[in-house]
Amino acid sequence: MQKKINYLIGDSSISDLQLLNQNSFEIFSVESIEFLSELSNILLKNSEVKKYPDVATFAFFIRKANLNLLKKNYVNNQNYRIGRGIVFHITPSNVPVNFAYSLLVGIISGNINIVKVPSKNFEQVNIIIYSIKEVLKLLKFKTLFENRIFIVKYDRDSQGTSIFSSICDVRIIWGGDISINEIRKSSIPSKSTEITFADRYSISVINANEYLKSENKRKIATDFYNDTYLFDQNACTSPQSIYWVGSKDEINDAKCIFWSTLESLLIEKKYHLQPITSIEKLTTFYSQAIVNSNIFKTIQINNTIWRVNNPNVLNGVEFYKCSSGYFNEFTINSLEELLPMINRKYQTMSYIGFNKSEIINWVNKSKPIGIDRIVPIGQTMDFSLVWDGFDFVSNLSRQIEIK
Amino acid sequence: MINSSINFELPEISLYSLNKVSKREFFLKRMIDLFNYHQKNCLEFKNMMYSVNFNGDQISKIEDLPFLPVRLFKMYDLLSVPRHDVVKTMTSSGTSGQSVSKIFLDKNTAMYQTRILSRIVSSFLGGSRVPMLIIDCESTVKNRNQFSARAAGITGFSIFASKRIFALNDDMTLNLEGIKEFIEENSKKTIMLFGFTFIVYQHFYQELLKHKNEFDLSNAVLIHGGGWKKLIDQAVDTNTFKSQFKSVCGLNRIHDYYGMVEQTGTIHMECESGYLHTSEYSDIITRRTNDFSVCEVGEQGIIQLLSLLPVSYPGHSILTEDIGIIFGEDDCTCGRKGKYFKIYGRLKNAELRGCSDTYAEKN
Structure with a gap:
């Protein structure tokens, strides 16, 4: 795609059309849960992770048992929900692990994800990215997820935000107010939706x-x-x-x-x-x-x-x-x-x-x-699939009505 | 509200002469008068003082006086006179994107500033007026209503000029012909050079380098101020600055000064021994950021500045974001009384931890 955009994960040569033509997965699909649980295993085995409680907490959150537990709140026979398509995540510059949670909700909701990570170098980000790459090396995940996860880094003067905004189905902006207003200058397709986390x-x-x-x-x-x-x-x-x-x-x-x-x-x-x-x-x-x-x-x-x-x-x-x-x-x-x-x-x-x-x-x-x-008190930072009153899974998926 | 009960006529004291005991007594008394005055005449100030339980009657030393962070002057219009009495609004030279301080001057405060500035600088230059070469361009001072710190400095210092010219053209290039002529005309006299530190270095020294030894400024005194931040980024410190000027044009009398737009007038001049000095009209306290307690002599801290001049706005006791060290009081080798100190830069902006911004990153 573009020169000034650094692809930490994902093939930069993929065309917009190829991206747009990929199907969504069902929410909490077996494949997504397997993928995340494999990531959890790899992270928890990594001795480096012990130094970073925030990474360990994330790894713990995405273990199979927890995801299956969460699944119960969403999946039943009455409705059929699949991902909305392409989710563009703009994650905060100061909380290293936030991008991983954002990616996780994108995956679990069945979407293709483009995640912008902070330009600042965080060891936590490196560890998680390295581990995702490890998972993607495994044959069964490679074919399924290779073109569904893009992690990018770019500077303010890059066209990245406007390029990814133009093809996304949902844009998630992790605040604050000034950034949200700035990012909104890049429009998203008329059918697309946006989740913003304003200053609170x-x-x-x-x-x-x-x-x-x-x-x-x-x-x-x-x-x-x-x-x-x-x-x-x-x-x-x-x-x-x-x-x-x-x-x-x-x-x-x-x-x-x-x-x-x-x-x-x-x-x-x-x-x-x-x-x-x-x-x-x-x-x-x-x-x-x-x-x-x-x-x-x-x-x-x-x-x-x-x-x-x-x-x-x-x-x-x-x-x-x-x-x-x-x-x-x-x-x-x-x-x-x-x-x-x-x-x-x-x-x-x-x-x-x-x-x-x-x-x-x-x-x-x-x-x-x-x-x-x-x-x-003590649980304010705990991640949850409902954040700022938004239910991620519902907002990142669509229900197909079948009568 | 007109305050007639307190006499705000500035006392005439010969500069750098009072020892600390006499200074403290006189200084504290006028400071408390100023606190009381501003509480009566500026509602915002009154509320702030109430919140820290300030009571002038209980203050026995200047170290116990409250201080306003300079940022407040960027956030609020603080003034202690009716708006129609304001004759001049000065602004700090904030770099683009930053908000600027607004300082409101009435006739009296503006006059005090001019008077004290003049006396401080005269005491370094000698009494008579001198030819002045301003290291800036004329357009800087053209807008008379909004006074930038740069314009205020130039205008303020111009009172010492028997005649003046601007060394830079409006595009900030060197006015070579004009300067040559000026130096030739005044080769037998003391010349004053004045400008802002960074501009002096960038637009004057760097250009002179291309004309090495073409100019003889051994009869000149350079007075400059405005901060070292940009020069420190270029690894130019005060010693380098001085030796470079000496080698390029023979200029060897150089005085830095330290002052804030919030306290125009009471500037702190650098003496022959290389220290900045308080005068009888100003004082300095260094504080520890951890608890705002007062630093020892020789200990680095953030600088609180006190000035007796601000009457039309409550800028008489302010907390800067500059870091400095006070080296002593009354015993500087230059012979001047008062505290002497040096500045070591400015506090860094906070590193953010926590979720707050996805976009406004500094790359």
């Missing part, structure tokens, strides 16, 4: 009393660390605001223990706060103070944890997003009080000290306009 805002809700009763506060701190500091709080699933539910005294005690446990953990993990981030936190804080004079900063030993105390619930707090440990704290009496705060930008709500039925009741009752995922 995430929150945590903590039941103070339940937290105080919990036995393993250190585990909770680790879970919270994994949700936030592990990726410098840049993941859209990372909580930016914390809502404390309970009485004043309970909340004070809970906050005290929660933050000091986290503080010790950060010291232990030798978390490195990038110098410019301190200035960004101060800037964000003052920006917030300009419009809300009644907020104040809770004193911490240093800039690694920056807590903004909000005496009142505040609309628009999602405009004051920062990274690497910047948290707005609010006090509420019950989940019901959350509702006025939530808008379309809200994505993940992680929680401590609530049971699932309380959460379901709340959702049923309040039907929030935002929030696509509600998960226990």
Whole structure:
């Protein structure tokens, strides 16, 4: 196809016509599951993978048993779903393994996949690509998948985005807002669809009393660390605001223990706060103070944890997003009080000290306009076939109606 | 809101003369006056100070004063006078794509800036006006309403000129004939060369190289500022810069200066010993990024700048993104009182981890 595009996997000489003429597979086809499970085996046998928990988690996700389990949610005799055709994935520059999950949903939904990976060099990306190549060397997979998986790298000035957009049936853009607008300048065929992951805002809700009763506060701190500091709080699933539910005294005690446990953990993990981030936190804080004079900063030993105390619930707090440990704290009496705060930008709500039925009741009752995922703290980054409210398999396949 | 209760007439103090004890007392008092003034006259500033629980009565040293990150001046219009009193809006020279700082000057603040700048530079040049060769092109200063940092620098420094010419044509090429004539006419006098560090190097030094020894600038003083970032990328440091100029045209009196568009006027001049100096009208504090605590003498930190001049906008205590070291106070070998320091570059932008962008990659 094009010079400036680097094909890490796939034959660059294949014509658009050849690509477009390939059939789709059925969703969760035996072939797709076999392929992914072989990839899982190869990855899990690779000793390098132990160094990269994110790769190991991916390998674990695509093992045969898990895929067959997921299949049950989608495949039944009543409907017949096959892939939409060609899926063009534009994956984020900063999360190395994201491209693999994107590819996985493309394959499992029965599609031909063109995946743009970050131009930055990540060892995780290299390992996964190497392993996919290994699978493709096996004869039974070679013939089936050779022209169904393309992994490409290209720079901004390349024509790659417009070329692949022009032939895709579905385009997936893994955010943020500016990139989405930029990529949309390259049009897709009129029948094609698009899945975009815009900039989002995430929150945590903590039941103070339940937290105080919990036995393993250190585990909770680790879970919270994994949700936030592990990726410098840049993941859209990372909580930016914390809502404390309970009485004043309970909340004070809970906050005290929660933050000091986290503080010790950060010291232990030798978390490195990038110098410019301190200035960004101060800037964000003052920006917030300009419009809300009644907020104040809770004193911490240093800039690694920056807590903004909000005496009142505040609309628009999602405009004051920062990274690497910047948290707005609010006090509420019950989940019901959350509702006025939530808008379309809200994505993940992680929680401590609530049971699932309380959460379901709340959702049923309040039907929030935002929030696509509600998960226990520690699980915000876990991949799921439903993301940002999109069911990947349904959106990447089409149902053939037969009467 | 007009503030008549506080006298903002700048005190006349002879430069680089006050020892630290006397300076602190006088400086802190006026700083607190400025904090109180801006709280009364700038709602945004008032809200910010409220959020950090600021109370001027409880401040006993300048190190305890809050500071505004310079980025805020790019995000908000911050001013402490009614808009119709603004006579000049200065902007930082942001490279393309970046947002720029906007600094609002009323008549008084603009006057303070000119006055203090003039006194600082005179103390290095000697009292009388001198012929000035501006290492820039005339079109830079043409737009009078929007003042870029470059234009402001040129105009500000022009007050020292008995006459001036621009060394560059509008296409940034060297005005060879003009320069030759100017040097010949003024061969018996001290000449001032002024320009922005990068422009001076790129468009003046690099061109002079092609005319080696054709120009004799041994009677000139070069004053330049604006930062080393682009030159460091070319592996040119201050010593290289100085020795290269000396060898190409005999120029051997060179003073760098450090200043921010947010605090025009109170620039920090490089002395004969190679250090930048605070004057009585400004101060510097280096801080650790980890917790904003104050660095020791000799320890590298980010630079907070304090200036007594900003009245029309709350830029009197700002946190820059520059990295520097303070080497001492009152005991520089050049004999000037005040803190002396050096700049070692700027903080790097954060490396992103986490999902945020598929497109805006830097390649």
